[in-house]
Structures are given as structure tokens and as C-alpha cells.
Amino acid sequence: MEIRLLKSSFDDDGSASNHQHTACFVVNGEVAFDAGSLAMAVGADRPNVRDIVLSHTHLDHIAGLPLFVDDLFSTLRSPIRVHASRAMIEALRTHIFNDVIYPNFEEIENDFGKVLQFREYEFEREFRVSGLSILPVKVNHNEPSAGFMISDASGSIALTGDTADTAAIWETASRRDDLRAIVIECAFPEQMSRLASTARHLTPLGLKAELEKLDRNDLPVYVVNIKPMFREQVVAEIDALELSNVRIFPVGGLVAV
Numbered sequence: 001m002e003i004r005l006l007k008s009s010f011d012d013d014g015s016a017s018n019h020q021h022t023a024c025f026v027v028n029g030e031v032a033f034d035a036g037s038l039a040m041a042v043g044a045d046r047p048n049v050r051d052i053v054l055s056h057t058h059l060d061h062i063a064g065l066p067l068f069v070d071d072l073f074s075t076l077r078s079p080i081r082v083h084a085s086r087a088m089i090e091a092l093r094t095h096i097f098n099d100v101i102y103p104n105f106e107e108i109e110n111d112f113g114k115v116l117q118f119r120e121y122e123f124e125r126e127f128r129v130s131g132l133s134i135l136p137v138k139v140n141h142n143e144p145s146a147g148f149m150i151s152d153a154s155g156s157i158a159l160t161g162d163t164a165d166t167a168a169i170w171e172t173a174s175r176r177d178d179l180r181a182i183v184i185e186c187a188f189p190e191q192m193s194r195l196a197s198t199a200r201h202l203t204p205l206g207l208k209a210e211l212e213k214l215d216r217n218d219l220p221v222y223v224v225n226i227k228p229m230f231r232e233q234v235v236a237e238i239d240a241l242e243l244s245n246v247r248i249f250p251v252g253g254l255v256a257v
């Protein structure tokens with residue numbers, strides 16, 4: 001399985017920054033998990049994505065979605081499919097695709113038909129998209145939020161999305177014999193643990209505690225969704241924990257597991 005974390009910001013010289021402002025992971029070149037920078041990120045994956053699976057509707061996870069539909073509007077021969085919970089779909093209809101913030105792309109058709117379609121998923125019920133089996137699991141963040149068990153023929157990964165301390169995804173992951181890797185958030189440094197708790201995110205010590213719930217430490221763990229203003233500090237604190245299997249997911253990079 002191949003996972004790419006799309007870039008989302010620029011350095012002063014115009015080159016891509018390693019600061020992650022938004023979240024968008026493209027798996028096997030075709031399925032996007034969240035759409036924070038889907039329209040903005042330049043990449044070979046972009047034209048092939050037609051399925052977007054949402055973890056929750058915070059802006060940093062959906063910012064690129066309306067722009068992505070807009071960009072591809074005239075060329076789409078089948079609709080972009082957004083897989084999300086009922087509450088997330090309602091939030092997008094009410095607050096984004098409402099003809100105020102952005103056009104209602106569910107209603108506007110191009111020459112070939114519909115351009116945007118919502119597909120509702122249920123937590124704890126696996127569904128298939130483009131060669132992937134996806135199990136949404138509730139995590140401890142903005143209600144409702146999902147982490148995912150994502151599987152293809154090569155094995156499974158656990159992707160936590162945004163979350164504070166949580167349980168179900170680790171119980172599910174522990175039961176998977178084919179688990180290949182963990183992709184987990186760590187937003188804030190330790191000195192901001194109170195804010196992390198309020199905003200329901202992890203600090204490095206929280207990350208360590210979460211990984212101990214998995215009951216095995218032989219799998220590669222990739223850290224994502226680090227708040228850009230604190231990236232260097234969070235990375236240094238994670239390094240200081242000396243967790244041998246934990247590494248930082250390179251922003252704009254591809255990880256094969």
C-alpha cells in the first residue's frame with residue numbers, strides 16, 4: 001500500500017514547505033483520506049482521485065474539497081464521491097455547499113451529469129472503495145470523527161485522523177494479523193498539553209501512551225498532523241522519547257508499507 005501526504009504550504013522561496021497546515025492522504029494514488037489540500041497540492045495523484053473519505057469536517061481537512069470539485073467540474077464524466085458519516089454530510093451541505101460559501105455542486109450538473117455525490121458510511125461498518133476496504137472507527141475528537149482501518153491485498157494500516165486518547169481503533173488494530181503500519185496524529189508539544197486536551201489532540205507523551213495500547217512495537221509508526229507552528233518542537237520531543245519504530249511522515253512524501 002502506498003500513502004502520500006500532500007503538501008499544503010510554501011516557503012519564502014516558493015518551494016513546498018514541510019509544515020503541514022492541512023490534511024490529505026492519497027492511498028494507492030486513487031483514494032483521498034480528507035481533502036485539506038487536495039485542490040492546491042500539485043501532484044501526479046491529483047487527476048486520478050475520484051473518491052474522498054472524510055475523517056471529520058474541520059476546515060483543515062476539507063478546505064480543498066470545494067475547490068477540487070470546481071477545478072474538475074467541466075471534465076468530470078462521473079461524479080466525485082465523498083464518503084462521510086450522515087452528520088458530516090449534513091455539515092457540508094449546510095455550511096459549505098450552500099450557495100453562499102460555495103455553489104451547491106450536488107445540484108449543478110456538467111455536460112455528462114452529476115459532479116458531486118455524497119455516500120454515507122456508518123461507523124464500524126466496512127465498505128469498499130477502489131480496491132480498498134475501509135472501516136471507520138470513532139475516535140476522540142470533534143463529534144463525529146473517524147479513524148480508519150484501511151486494507152488492500154497487501155495488508156492493513158490504521159490511520160487515526162485527529163484524535164486525543166482513544167480506544168476502539170487500537171482494539172480493532174490489535175485484532176488485525178495483517179497490520180502493516182500506524183499513521184497517528186501528534187498536534188501539540190508537551191507544554192501545550194492543556195490546549196491539546198481541550199482541542200482533543202495528542203502531545204508526544206499522549207502519542208506514546210496511545211501506542212502502548214496496541215500491544216506490539218514492531219510496526220512502523222508515522223506521525224502526522226503536527227501543528228505547523230510547533231513542528232520543530234514536537235519532532236524534537238518525539239525524538240527524545242527514543243521510540244525506535246516511530247518516525248515523522250514526510251510532508252509531500254510517499255510511504256510504502
Ligand SMILES: [Zn+2]
Pocket residue numbers: 056058141142162
Ligand atoms: Zn480536527
